[in-house]
Amino acid sequence: MPEPLTKELGDRLRSVVGDAWVIADADRLLAYESDGLTAYRKTPRAVVLPRDTDEVSCVLGILSQEGVCAVPRGAGTGLSGGALADGDAVVIGTARMTDMLDLDPENRLARVQPGMINENLTTAAEPFGLYYAPDPSSQSACTLGGNVAENSGGPHCLKYGVTSRYVTGLTIVTYDGKIVELGGFGRESGGYDLLGLFVGSEGCFGIATEIEVRLLPKPEGVRTLLAIFDRLGDAGSAVTEIMAEGLPPAALEIIDGPTIRAVEASVFAAGFPTDAEAALVIEFDGIEAGLTSDVERAVVQCRAAGAREVRIADSAEERLALWKGRKKAFGAMGQIANDLMVQDGTVPRSKLTEVLGRISEIGVRHDLTIANVFHAGDGNLHPNLLFDRSDPEELSRVERASTEIMAVCVEAGGTITGEHGVGLDKRRYMSLVHSPDELDAMRRIKAVFDPLGRMNPGKVLPDLPDSAGAAP
């Protein structure tokens, strides 16, 4: 159980944020005991909900004086346990920092507070013909602050790139309450790309309290296709062919046979043939004049690769219907299993088929159902391991299978996480991709921002060998 907040510390925090915004009673703390990766649970000592940069600065200043660690948290939709806090740490939540600070359509820029929900930014930009490109699957719930921490991706990052390409400036607060401005569009400050370093640092360097991002003009047209394959490898070949010419599609997503069957057995049934082994969703966007030929070319390429059937959406409703199976895949799997371990690895695209074959073997060997949903265009895999948390033996098989899947991704020339982050879950795999010198270099850079190790402790970096057992 967490160590209770002392009256004095509680009073000092309340004097900054107001009585209602310091949460310390056990019942209410339950809401903060896990994130989207429910296999891990921890209860923080308290949760503080500041309103703006100055309040964050005061809160961190107080925690720093008291020697208490801080864990930043957005909406808690992360999938690597990155927002979990041990009982001796205080969570700083951004739930009250949801304002649009500035929207500048002329320069296609927005400045927002970190608690703003990803989708709300696009909604606000829409009247100006603009939108925010990175679209994690959780975009209707996840926050932009969380996206910055994780350097989030999403299906459309294939064409448009991940969060780091869109963040142009940040106000950050470091562990001791120092407020620092990084970047800012319209100036070249010289020096290191601290902005690029901070994006994806998973709350280990500080808290972003204001975020400046680039917006894009909405494409004139969008076309969506769905191709059904009898063999997963054929879908993979179609992806390679489609990527080999011209501008990349906006998205190239595959759901595999087990996922198709889970979707069709659920309330989200999307009309996929249940004997198929892969469904490939292809989306093109851009100016209308070019889309017809893009679509025609993709149809030919899918057929040549062995597609049994290709459906082309003719209306917005049909487009949504084609996406439904992809977008509701997680929800569907939630209906057929109590728990879900969503894995995340990236491999070079040409290795997709081989790696998926090996993941399937791993599933058989450990007697687990593994269903794959993935961003095929950039080789970003999401194997979903279905299990029941109340069965410790099954949980241990899930962990062994996860470790093997990571090793397969690395062996194929890929990496252990493409977009979910390392957090708590993947620290143990870090040495698969990084040498001791590389991990040491990361440790030294963290110490530049956070010399006392107070920001999001126990995340990203594995424990040093001589302190083994200090924290899981």
Place this chain on the structure above:
Amino acid sequence: MNPLAGLLSERLSKAQVVDGFETERWAVCGRVPQAVVFPESEEEVAEVLSLSSEEGWQCIPGGRGGWLHGGQPPHGVDVVVSTERMNDISAYEPADQFIEARAGAELDALERRTLECRQWLALDPPGGERGTLGAMVAVGAAGPLQAGFGSPRDQVLGATLVTGDGRVLGLGGRVVKNVAGFDLLKLVTGSWGTLGVITSVTMRLHPVPAIDRSLLFKAPDLTEGATLARHLARAPLSLAAVELLVPGDGESGAGASSPLVAVRIMESVDSADEVERVLSERAGMPPVERLEGEKSAAIFDNVRAMEDGAELVLRLSLLPSRLPDLVEMISRLSDLYDPTAGWGMRLAAHAYTGVLRVMIAKVRRSDAWLDRAIEELGDLRRSLEAEGGSLVVSQSPPEIVGAIGAWGGSGPPVALFTAGIQAAFDPASILAQGRFPQ
């Protein structure tokens, strides 16, 4: 051989070290090194840097030496470590759209190789095509194509770095999506040699587009040119580049140079015509010239070469919407250059980022010219910074950059991080010290 060169050649070989007059073309901001060393492997780079750490020699990493004269002058220049002899392509997987080469590989060698598979590196940094991959990443240099494809920071997938104390670090990887740990690759991109010697780089590639077309629109004057460039850049299209260009004297045929807006379209066959139609309609006039394929590329190759032969290169920036104001501010610089020398002054502005490059062939050397130049540029920098912008001196006579510095102010906390980051990679402080504001 001087003693320093002698010690280095004992560690490597005589054929890998030069000193004396041969080092002159490797001058760093006007300062000639005592020796230039040409390691052939990561181990040899580590050996050179470890020895330099022991001896306290100031080292400047370089490729073929093309960008050494630019930027903020380092405190000392004892050894230039050139990656020129580490120049092979180590891995190229067309299906996975990446190429990995050692740092000394020339950009045009990569281009030749990737074109065989109808792929290309969508970057057009200033300088010749014989610039090296490592140097481009080290200075983070980008050109007009950053509008459509991003800058090196968005396209470098991985790199190998030998740190000041000789540790070999593999950063990033070969895949586009990678968030396995802190992104040290971002720190190294644009680090100007202050964190280590980059020995290999993995880059993302793109398929060659079906159509490469450039449209040139003419503007009556600079302010209208800036307004037009912004107007075209605001079209709801994804354009590869939109650049406002003013050639130097005598470089645009007869008479005074008039501003041009060059728009580069990289699209499929069907879309290109439609994009062209939308742009012409938006411009309210047809383009004065329309160039296709190699001719389109050639226009933008000229933009890459605009800094060649310039004595002074400045990068001014404000928010892109302020581009028309920004181009008006440079009238203040008219005293600074010698209109009779060579091509006088060239201008190039990125319409999407709002960065305006000013290239001056020769600085006017009249009475008290230096004091005046320092005052003018200092004033301009202060006005820009007061409005959230900046002025960077990318190349200049040593006297000017020595007095006002290449970079503007970044404030104390950022400077504190800078010192800490350098110490983490280069504990003996031997690498390009002084290249960044401390």
